[in-house]
Amino acid sequence: LAKTTQPISMDSYEGQEVNITCSHNNIATNDYITWYQQFPSQGPRFIIQGYKTKVTNEVASLFIPADRKSSTLSLPRVSLSDTAVYYCLVGYSGGYQKVTFGTGTKLQVIP
Amino acid sequence: DAGVTQSPTHLIKTRGQQVTLRCSPKSGHDTVSWYQQALGQGPQFIFQYYEEEERQRGNFPDRFSGHQFPNYSSELNVNALLLGDSALYLCASSSRLAEILSSGANVLTFGAGSRLTVL
Numbered sequence: 001l002a003k004t005t006q007p008i009s010m011d012s013y014e015g016q017e018v019n020i021t022c023s024h025n026n027i028a029t030n031d032y033i034t035w036y037q038q039f040p041s042q043g044p045r046f047i048i049q050g051y052k053t054k055v056t057n058e059v060a061s062l063f064i065p066a067d068r069k070s071s072t073l074s075l076p077r078v079s080l081s082d083t084a085v086y087y088c089l090v091g092y093s094g095g096y097q098k099v100t101f102g103t104g105t106k107l108q109v110i111p
Numbered sequence: 112d113a114g115v116t117q118s119p120t121h122l123i124k125t126r127g128q129q130v131t132l133r134c135s136p137k138s139g140h141d142t143v144s145w146y147q148q149a150l151g152q153g154p155q156f157i158f159q160y161y162e163e164e165e166r167q168r169g170n171f172p173d174r175f176s177g178h179q180f181p182n183y184s185s186e187l188n189v190n191a192l193l194l195g196d197s198a199l200y201l202c203a204s205s206s207r208l209a210e211i212l213s214s215g216a217n218v219l220t221f222g223a224g225s226r227l228t229v230l
Binding site: 008032034036041042043044045047058085087096099100101102103 | 114115144146152153154155156169194199202203215219220221222223224226
């Protein structure tokens with residue numbers, strides 16, 4: 001699976017938009033980009049997934065440039081409850097691929 | 112619709128003992144993966160089960176073994192426990208059919224984990 005690089009930590013005030021960027025320079029043609037959120041002592045929770053351009057759901061947006069070598073998770077108007085670790089994963093699950101997590105980005109939302 | 116359920120939630124063992132952790136996948140899912148998450152680290156892939164067979168394995172010793180049952184539930188067994196095995200063990204389920212229909216995009220549903228402490 002393509003290796004990913006994310007900032008180790010980020011701070012943001014409540015109500016601000018937060019953008020977390022993930023680099024994946026050797027992403028393969030078949031790879032998807034998936035983001036998970038994890039609270040302490042809980043399992044990761046799926047946030048959003050995309051292949052190219054922009055994907056938006058009720059909680060986040062995912063921006064993927066044309067070369068797909070990076071992606072940006074955008075969280076609109078964060079609240080204290082968005083304080084968590086965010087993981088970017090790149091891979092293709094067909095054929096029993098391993099899904100590997102990096103160290104993630106710890107987002108701290110400040111009141 | 113029940114999500115992924117894991118048991119036990121917490122357990123304490125001593126070095127050299129053996130432990131079995133259990134996982135019931137989300138309804139409609141047929142694939143189970145196990146992860147180990149040490150404090151402050153991301154989840155590390157242990158292995159994946161589909162159709163009762165181990166399909167992929169991460170970089171874990173043979174002390175870690177598993178099983179998948181016909182009802183898709185799964186067990187993770189760890190023998191000869193070491194202090195370093197203390198971690199949160201996560202089970203994740205997914206659907207192979209959904210993967211195929213979505214051309215390979217996979218979404219994992221995780222349980223809350225089993226916290227293992229080895230003394």
